[in-house]
Amino acid sequence: MPDEEDVGSMGRHLYRLSRKEALLGQQSTSRAMSNQPADRQSPTFLTVPPEIxxxxxxxxxxxxxxxxSDPDEYINYDYSAAFVLFKLNHQIYLEARKVFRDLNVFVRIETPWPEAQAHVAFQGHVPILMKNERAASFAEHSLSVRIDAPQSPMQNSKTQHFVILLDDLEKFTKTWFYAGLSHPGLNSFLRLTLALRDPYTPVYEEKKMPKWLQRKLLLPFEHVKDLREMAVEGDLKPFASVMEELKTKQAVPAESAEYCLRETTKKKAEGNTELNAGNCKAALKLYNEAWLAMHVVVKGRQRHIHADAFFGRELREPPFEGRNGQTERLLLRVQLVANTCLAYLKLQDYEETRFWGMRTINMLREAMGADERHDIPAEDEAVLGFPAADQMGKIYYRTALACKEMDDKPQARKLLRVASIYLPRDENVKKEMAACALRIG
Structure with a gap:
C-alpha cells in the first residue's frame, strides 16, 4: 500500500511523462511537416496497455x-497528492476520474442535532470529509442518510450535513449502535430515511446501482435496531432481497449483557495464557478484544466506555446470576488494566505502563475529590472495600515500578505507599518499598 510520499512521487512522475508526451507529439508534428523521418519512440505512459x-x-x-492516521487512530484524508493525476492531460483526467468514482463512494448524512457530527468524529473515530454548507451542496454522494425525530421536532433547528466515505460507514452505524445501548429507548423516537443515488449517470439515461454496492451501502445499518420508522425514498429503488436481508439483520437483538461479560472473561483468560507464556503483544491484542466484547472501545490512548445503562441491571444468566452488571463490568475493567500494565512492564514499555496505570488511578482520585492541588493521604486513597481491591493494589504497584524506571521517584514512593495498604502481605511490594525508601530517603 503506497504512502502519501509514494503517491506524490507517482503523480509527479506521471506529470513529467505527460509533459514529455506532449513534447514528443509536437516534435512528431514538426517532423511530419518538414518530411523528416521520425526516430523510433520509447513507450510512454499513454502507450502502455490501458489495464496497466x-x-x-x-x-x-x-x-x-x-x-x-494519528496514534489514537483518528483519521483524516488528504487527496492533494493523488489529485495531481487530474491535472496532467484530458485523457488521463477522464481515465482517472472513472477509477476515482469507483473507489471513493460518498455518503451524506443529515441530522437536526448540532452535536451529532462531533460525537461520531470523537467517539466513533469517523473521519468527516466535509460539513456544513459545503456538505449540504455536495451532490456526488451515492447514499443520503436522514435522521430525525418526527414526534419531537426541534424548534428553530438547522439541518446539519456532513459527508463520509462508504469505507467508514460501518464506524458510523456502530457509533449509533453504542448510543442505542447507552440510551435505551432512544431509537424508538427516531426515523431513518435512506435514499440510494446514482450521481454520475446523465439525466437522460437510466439510473442504476449494482446489487453488491446496494448491499455495501445498506447492510451496515443492521447495527441500528428498534427504530420508530425506516423508509427508503428516491427513484433508485433497492433490490427487495437487499431490504429483506437488512430488516432480518436489524431484527436480531443485541447480545445480552451476560453474553458480553462471558466473552470478556474468556478473552481475558486467553490473554493471561499468552502473557504467562511471554507473548506480551499477543496478550495485549486479546485484552483489547476483551474490552471490545463489553463495549469499551480502545483506540490508541483513547478509551470510550459505552453502554453503561445496558449493563446497569441485575444479571440473570450464569455465571453471574443475581449480581449487578455494572459491578461485574467494573471488576473486569480493573483486572484488564492491571494485566495490561503487567504486559507493558514485561515489554519494558514504561511510558505505556505509567499512562494506563495513572489513567485509572487518576479517575479514582478524581472520584474522591483529589487532584494535583489537593493531595490525600495514602490511607484514605486506598479503598479497601472496593470489590477489586487486590487488582487496584497491583495497578498501583506496577505503575510505581514504571515511575521508578522513568526516574519519577516521588510518584513511585507515593504509589508504593498506597499499594502496600492494598497488598499488605505482598512480599514484592514490601521489598520494593524498602529498596525505594533506601534510595529516595
Missing part, C-alpha cells in the same frame, strides 16, 4: 493511499 494504467490509477486513488 488503470492499475496505477487504483494504487494512487484508493482511499487507503490518502488516509492519514
Amino acid at each position: 494504467r488503470e492499475s496505477i490509477y487504483r494504487l494512487i486513488l484508493t482511499p487507503d493511499a490518502s488516509r492519514l
Whole structure:
C-alpha cells in the first residue's frame, strides 16, 4: 500500500511523462511537416496497455493511499497528492476520474442535532470529509442518510450535513449502535430515511446501482435496531432481497449483557495464557478484544466506555446470576488494566505502563475529590472495600515500578505507599518499598 510520499512521487512522475508526451507529439508534428523521418519512440505512459494504467490509477486513488492516521487512530484524508493525476492531460483526467468514482463512494448524512457530527468524529473515530454548507451542496454522494425525530421536532433547528466515505460507514452505524445501548429507548423516537443515488449517470439515461454496492451501502445499518420508522425514498429503488436481508439483520437483538461479560472473561483468560507464556503483544491484542466484547472501545490512548445503562441491571444468566452488571463490568475493567500494565512492564514499555496505570488511578482520585492541588493521604486513597481491591493494589504497584524506571521517584514512593495498604502481605511490594525508601530517603 503506497504512502502519501509514494503517491506524490507517482503523480509527479506521471506529470513529467505527460509533459514529455506532449513534447514528443509536437516534435512528431514538426517532423511530419518538414518530411523528416521520425526516430523510433520509447513507450510512454499513454502507450502502455490501458489495464496497466488503470492499475496505477487504483494504487494512487484508493482511499487507503490518502488516509492519514494519528496514534489514537483518528483519521483524516488528504487527496492533494493523488489529485495531481487530474491535472496532467484530458485523457488521463477522464481515465482517472472513472477509477476515482469507483473507489471513493460518498455518503451524506443529515441530522437536526448540532452535536451529532462531533460525537461520531470523537467517539466513533469517523473521519468527516466535509460539513456544513459545503456538505449540504455536495451532490456526488451515492447514499443520503436522514435522521430525525418526527414526534419531537426541534424548534428553530438547522439541518446539519456532513459527508463520509462508504469505507467508514460501518464506524458510523456502530457509533449509533453504542448510543442505542447507552440510551435505551432512544431509537424508538427516531426515523431513518435512506435514499440510494446514482450521481454520475446523465439525466437522460437510466439510473442504476449494482446489487453488491446496494448491499455495501445498506447492510451496515443492521447495527441500528428498534427504530420508530425506516423508509427508503428516491427513484433508485433497492433490490427487495437487499431490504429483506437488512430488516432480518436489524431484527436480531443485541447480545445480552451476560453474553458480553462471558466473552470478556474468556478473552481475558486467553490473554493471561499468552502473557504467562511471554507473548506480551499477543496478550495485549486479546485484552483489547476483551474490552471490545463489553463495549469499551480502545483506540490508541483513547478509551470510550459505552453502554453503561445496558449493563446497569441485575444479571440473570450464569455465571453471574443475581449480581449487578455494572459491578461485574467494573471488576473486569480493573483486572484488564492491571494485566495490561503487567504486559507493558514485561515489554519494558514504561511510558505505556505509567499512562494506563495513572489513567485509572487518576479517575479514582478524581472520584474522591483529589487532584494535583489537593493531595490525600495514602490511607484514605486506598479503598479497601472496593470489590477489586487486590487488582487496584497491583495497578498501583506496577505503575510505581514504571515511575521508578522513568526516574519519577516521588510518584513511585507515593504509589508504593498506597499499594502496600492494598497488598499488605505482598512480599514484592514490601521489598520494593524498602529498596525505594533506601534510595529516595
